[in-house]
Amino acid sequence: MNDAARFPTARETPVAASDTATTRAPSLRIDLRSLSLSGHRVLQPLTLAPAPRAWTAIVGPNGAGKSTLLRAITGLLPFDGTLTLDGRPWTAWPAKERARHVAWLGQNESAAEDLTAFDVAMLGRLPHQPWLAPASAADHAAVRRAMSQTQSWDWRDRPLGSLSGGERQRVLLARALAVQSGVLLMDEPLAHLDPPHQSDWVHIVRERVTQGAAVVSVLHELNVALQADTLVVMDAGRIVHEGPPHAPATHAALQRVFHERLLILQVQGRWIALNA
Numbered sequence: 268m269n270d271a272a273r274f275p276t277a278r279e280t281p282v283a284a285s286d287t288a289t290t291r292a293p294s295l296r297i298d299l300r301s302l303s304l305s306g307h308r309v310l311q312p313l314t315l316a317p318a319p320r321a322w323t324a325i326v327g328p329n330g331a332g333k334s335t336l337l338r339a340i341t342g343l344l345p346f347d348g349t350l351t352l353d354g355r356p357w358t359a360w361p362a363k364e365r366a367r368h369v370a371w372l373g374q375n376e377s378a379a380e381d382l383t384a385f386d387v388a389m390l391g392r393l394p395h396q397p398w399l400a401p402a403s404a405a406d407h408a409a410v411r412r413a414m415s416q417t418q419s420w421d422w423r424d425r426p427l428g429s430l431s432g433g434e435r436q437r438v439l440l441a442r443a444l445a446v447q448s449g450v451l452l453m454d455e456p457l458a459h460l461d462p463p464h465q466s467d468w469v470h471i472v473r474e475r476v477t478q479g480a481a482v483v484s485v486l487h488e489l490n491v492a493l494q495a496d497t498l499v500v501m502d503a504g505r506i507v508h509e510g511p512p513h514a515p516a517t518h519a520a521l522q523r524v525f526h527e528r529l530l531i532l533q534v535q536g537r538w539i540a541l542n543a
């Protein structure tokens with residue numbers, strides 16, 4: 268029996284009382300003048316302020332600067348400009364408090380391969396735990412909930428290094444969800460996920476957004492990105508368009524940055540992009 272047969276899908280996961288609680292998304296904002304890596308200017312002037320109760324998808328061609336922007340807005344890369352959380356400079360926040368507000372799932376993240384999947388997901392609770400204190404009942408409940416949502420609870424006792432690419436990604440996603448933060452930033456979260464788990468991911472994002480969170484994801488899967496509330500289209504280190512997925516201007520921007528190599532169609536009420 269596979270794990271999907273033993274565990275409820277994200278859609279079916281029972282909603283615990285704590286999951287219905289409203290999340291307050293602090294306002295995160297980056298005003299960037301420039302960002303250079305190894306002497307090469309990678310990002311041009313831009314501003315991004317992800318809205319609460321909304322899912323923002325960042326899309327664009329390879330090398331456009333999507334991952335760099337996401338790492339900058341997570342405070343992981345120095346740049347010329349300002350980064351604020353609730354109007355207060357990023358660096359003025361105590362790191363632990365900041366980490367309770369903003370959770371991050373990086374691209375191809377490395378993690379301690381010999382830790383169990385459960386312990387990896389529990390790392391998401393560190394910002395909630397006093398120094399050297401054991402995990403609380405609330406920590407256990409948050410981890411169980413996150414691992415059930417991503418259908419990774421089945422492997423909780425297995426070392427991370429023994430999991431397949433998709434299984435590992437679902438554990439790392441559980442770690443980010445377990446933070447229960449108001450802002451959730453994810454770089455290529457669908458990497459290695461099969462189509463049903465991609466759909467589950469969309470459902471999880473929708474649930475977090477309904478609760479009040481601001482979710483930002485860098486995505487190569489345009490068909491998934493077209494389900495977001497807002498698309499941020501990047502090209503050559505710039506944000507060239509920001510708009511809803513149904514807007515003709517958004518479709519035109521996508522066509523421009525992908526050199527008219529797309530067919531953007533509406534099928535059964537949903538926008539999809541085919542390679543042309």
Ligand SMILES: Nc1ncnc2c1ncn2[C@@H]1O[C@H](COP(=O)(O)OP(=O)(O)OP(=O)(O)O)[C@@H](O)[C@H]1O
Pocket residue numbers: 304305307309327328329330331332333334335336
């Ligand atoms: N350490 C580095 N030194 C110099 N240039 C870098 C460095 N890291 C990234 N770059 C360059 O910065 C640009 C933006 O990279 P980034 O990874 O942000 O793009 P991306 O839009 O996420 O691309 P992809 O879709 O291929 O993942 C690319 O041209 C890349 O080659």
